[in-house]
Amino acid sequence: MLQASLYLYALICTIFVHPALGFPVFGTPAQAKAALIRVKLIPDVFPKFDPRLTLGITYHVNGTALKGNLGTNLTPADTANRPVWSIPDIDFKREFERKTFVVGMVGKWPRCFAPIRIYSLTLHTNYLDPDAPSPTNRSASQVRHFIGGGFKLEGTVLRNTTPALSDYLGPGPLPGSPPHRYATFLFLQPKDFPTTPFTTSILNFNLSSFAEQVKMGLPVAGNFIMVGPAPS
Numbered sequence: 001m002l003q004a005s006l007y008l009y010a011l012i013c014t015i016f017v018h019p020a021l022g023f024p025v026f027g028t029p030a031q032a033k034a035a036l037i038r039v040k041l042i043p044d045v046f047p048k049f050d051p052r053l054t055l056g057i058t059y060h061v062n063g064t065a066l067k068g069n070l071g072t073n074l075t076p077a078d079t080a081n082r083p084v085w086s087i088p089d090i091d092f093k094r095e096f097e098r099k100t101f102v103v104g105m106v107g108k109w110p111r112c113f114a115p116i117r118i119y120s121l122t123l124h125t126n127y128l129d130p131d132a133p134s135p136t137n138r139s140a141s142q143v144r145h146f147i148g149g150g151f152k153l154e155g156t157v158l159r160n161t162t163p164a165l166s167d168y169l170g171p172g173p174l175p176g177s178p179p180h181r182y183a184t185f186l187f188l189q190p191k192d193f194p195t196t197p198f199t200t201s202i203l204n205f206n207l208s209s210f211a212e213q214v215k216m217g218l219p220v221a222g223n224f225i226m227v228g229p230a231p232s
């Protein structure tokens with residue numbers, strides 16, 4: 001009886017607690033899908049999402065690791081530097097081990113905030129981006145925070161072997177707005193993925209149309225954080 005309990009305990013520890021497995025921290029692909037649908041990043045960013053892998057987001061702030069998972073609230077200071085992206089469940093998905101990946105991170109405004117958004121962006125256009133095109137309906141668009149290919153696995157950690165096409169830019173939600181959704185998606189890198197950095201504005205970006213354009217299809221993993229404006 002005691003022995004059986006110990007076995008059961010060991011099994012539970014292996015499945016739920018073993019740090020190498022990462023599940024307790026980052027959850028499963030199904031949980032990521034449900035959470036992204038709950039906050040409407042699906043379909044706001046991608047019409048469909050059927051993740052095969054878990055995407056880990058870990059920021060390092062003054063020597064402390066901060067996990068960003070399924071809507072964790074983080075501050076602009078926490079997220080100022082590029083996080084480490086990982087695939088914590090790769091041990092169960094060995095077929096992806098030697099693949100090359102693309103990471104894309106976009107910011108979306110809160111849905112309910114769309115009308116004010118247009119107003120504040122006009123006010124702040126010069127600060128955000130002097131080259132922003134003249135008025136379009138931005139309530140549906142995305143801000144490009146990172147696009148990079150050449151990510152290969154080193155253990156569970158994704159390391160990029162080529163320069164980013166759009167370098168990491170930390171979230172900077174405008175004062176007075178509620179926390180914004182910042183979604184990160186992982187793709188299998190297609191053949192002939194571009195190597196020329198973006199020269200276009202980070203505003204009015206559309207990750208799904210970019211994915212279509214470079215033929216990388218739907219994401220294989222995704223995760224998101226929430227970031228509100230810095231206290232003023």
Ligand SMILES: *[C@@H]1O[C@H](CO)[C@@H](O)[C@H](O)[C@H]1NC(C)=O
Nearest residue numbers: 061062075076077078079080
């Ligand atoms: C990191 O440490 C420095 C120095 O102590 C401090 O000024 C800064 O606010 C810290 N950063 C964060 C995000 O806490």
Ligand SMILES: *[C@@H]1O[C@H](CO)[C@@H](O)[C@H](O)[C@H]1NC(C)=O
Nearest residue numbers: 114115118136137138139140
């Ligand atoms: C912008 O687009 C959103 C969603 O497509 C729509 O609800 C809103 O009315 C549009 N705003 C303007 C000013 O056209």
Ligand SMILES: *[C@@H]1O[C@H](CO)[C@@H](O)[C@H](O)[C@H]1NC(C)=O
Nearest residue numbers: 140141206207208209210212
């Ligand atoms: C983004 O691109 C996709 C695919 O081209 C398109 O269906 C969608 O309407 C676009 N979204 C916005 C906000 O323009």
